[in-house]
Amino acid sequence: MTILERQISILNEYHVNPIKVVIGKEGTCWDKTIIEQIREIHNDLVINDDNLNTGPAYSCKLAMNSMEHEHTLIIDGDVVFEPTVIFELISHPSNVMIAKVSNDKRLAGMIKVNEQRVVEVGINKAFNRVYSGMLKINTAGFKLLKQVLDVCNKKDTLINPFNEILDRIDVEYIDSNSWINVNTLDLLRDATLLGGSHAKIDFRVHDSPVVKKEFFSEGQEKLLNQIRWLESIGNKEHIPRILRKCISNNYVGYEIPFYNYPSLRDL
Known part of the structure; x- marks a missing residue:
C-alpha cells in the first residue's frame, strides 16, 4: 500500500x-x-x-x-x-x-x-x-x-x-x-504502523525483500501474539510464513516475505 x-x-x-x-x-x-x-x-x-x-x-x-x-x-x-x-x-x-x-x-x-x-x-x-x-x-x-x-x-x-x-x-x-x-527512504522504512509495533521493508543485496517487524513502545506483547498466531496456523496458502524470529527479554522481532500485492484493506 x-x-x-x-x-x-x-x-x-x-x-x-x-x-x-x-x-x-x-x-x-x-x-x-x-x-x-x-x-x-x-x-x-x-x-x-x-x-x-x-x-x-x-x-x-x-x-x-x-x-x-x-x-x-x-x-x-x-x-x-x-x-x-x-x-x-x-x-x-x-x-x-x-x-x-x-x-x-x-x-x-x-x-x-x-x-x-x-x-x-x-x-x-x-x-x-x-x-x-x-x-x-x-x-x-x-x-x-x-x-x-x-x-x-x-x-x-x-x-x-x-x-x-x-x-x-x-x-x-x-x-x-x-x-x-517520511521524507527520506530511511524514515519510510521506519514508519510507525498500527498496533504498537513497527514494520519496515528490508531490501538485501542477494536476497528477496522481506517485511521485518519489531516491537515499538508498548507493542512487545502484541508482536509475540502475532508470532504465536502465525506459528499455530502452519504452512497454509495466503498466510505468510515466518522466515526468521528473535525473542529475548529486551527484543522481539520477526521477518516474513514481502508480497507486492494489494493489502487486505483494499480487497
Missing part, C-alpha cells in the same frame, strides 16, 4: 469528504504513467501546472480555491499516520495542529507553543515540538488562510502563511506519537 492509498483509506473510514489530492505536472516524477496511477487511487486531483517554479503555499492555494469555506484538514503528502490521529483532528472543537515533542533538530517544521496555543512555526532549534504536517482549520480559519495565500509569493513554503494566521486566530495543538513524516 502506498502512503497515498493509506491516507485516502483512513480519511474515507472517517467519512472525510471531499478529498483533494494536489500533484505536480512538470519534472521527471510527474510523467503520464505516475499521474494515471494516482488517478486510479483517487480521481479528485488538483494539478499544479507550474510545480517546478512554485512552493507548497501555492499548491495549498490551488487546493483551497477548489473547495468551499468549511472545516478542512490540510495534510502533507509524505506523512504516515494512524487512524486515531484523524479522529483527534475531526473531534477537536478548534483549529488544531498535530505535533510531538522531539529532540531531533534536523531541518523540519518546528512549532513554539504557549500553554495550549501554537504561537509560531519555523525551522528553529529552540522550539521543542515538530509539526506533523497535519492541520485542521474551521470555517473562519479557512477564509483567513485563503486570503493570506492569495497574496503570498508563489515560491513560499507554508511557514509564513501559517505564522500570519497564528497572529490573528487561535490554533491549538495535540501531542501525538502516532505519525511520522
Whole structure:
C-alpha cells in the first residue's frame, strides 16, 4: 500500500469528504504513467501546472480555491499516520495542529507553543515540538488562510502563511506519537504502523525483500501474539510464513516475505 492509498483509506473510514489530492505536472516524477496511477487511487486531483517554479503555499492555494469555506484538514503528502490521529483532528472543537515533542533538530517544521496555543512555526532549534504536517482549520480559519495565500509569493513554503494566521486566530495543538513524516527512504522504512509495533521493508543485496517487524513502545506483547498466531496456523496458502524470529527479554522481532500485492484493506 502506498502512503497515498493509506491516507485516502483512513480519511474515507472517517467519512472525510471531499478529498483533494494536489500533484505536480512538470519534472521527471510527474510523467503520464505516475499521474494515471494516482488517478486510479483517487480521481479528485488538483494539478499544479507550474510545480517546478512554485512552493507548497501555492499548491495549498490551488487546493483551497477548489473547495468551499468549511472545516478542512490540510495534510502533507509524505506523512504516515494512524487512524486515531484523524479522529483527534475531526473531534477537536478548534483549529488544531498535530505535533510531538522531539529532540531531533534536523531541518523540519518546528512549532513554539504557549500553554495550549501554537504561537509560531519555523525551522528553529529552540522550539521543542515538530509539526506533523497535519492541520485542521474551521470555517473562519479557512477564509483567513485563503486570503493570506492569495497574496503570498508563489515560491513560499507554508511557514509564513501559517505564522500570519497564528497572529490573528487561535490554533491549538495535540501531542501525538502516532505519525511520522517520511521524507527520506530511511524514515519510510521506519514508519510507525498500527498496533504498537513497527514494520519496515528490508531490501538485501542477494536476497528477496522481506517485511521485518519489531516491537515499538508498548507493542512487545502484541508482536509475540502475532508470532504465536502465525506459528499455530502452519504452512497454509495466503498466510505468510515466518522466515526468521528473535525473542529475548529486551527484543522481539520477526521477518516474513514481502508480497507486492494489494493489502487486505483494499480487497
